[in-house]
Amino acid sequence: QVRLVESGGGLVQAGESLRLSCAASGPIHRSYAMAWFRLAPGKEREFVAAIRWSGGATYYANSVKGRFTISRDNAENTVYLQMNSLNAEDTAVYYCAARLAAPRDSLVVFANYKTYTEWGQGTQVTVSS
Numbered sequence: 287q288v289r290l291v292e293s294g295g296g297l298v299q300a301g302e303s304l305r306l307s308c309a310a311s312g313p314i315h316r317s318y319a320m321a322w323f324r325l326a327p328g329k330e331r332e333f334v335a336a337i338r339w340s341g342g343a344t345y346y347a348n349s350v351k352g353r354f355t356i357s358r359d360n361a362e363n364t365v366y367l368q369m370n371s372l373n374a375e376d377t378a379v380y381y382c383a384a385r386l387a388a389p390r391d392s393l394v395v396f397a398n399y400k401t402y403t404e405w406g407q408g409t410q411v412t413v414s415s
Contacts, residue, residue: 295409
């Protein structure tokens, strides 16, 4: 079983940057995909970004495209989310998730939280305006 532990959350001012980390332990299969979701008060869980463990193909929500970058370090079994130009709407608990991914999986599949089998405990990101 894969265990995911997020870190890096905190309180920042609007316009500032933050980098989240997700350390994975356990059997990381090369077909895995890792993703970030976020949950804000009163809102539904929202897909942020995903990355294939093998090959590194990335997928982004339109709301963060151009501001956030997802990356991975296979040697360290860690996925990162670099968040730039943060605004108040980015305030949420950010969760790391993992799933086995098929080669044909598209953004629609990656954005569906129900397809993920492992989840971290979340890390709070608060952006003050």
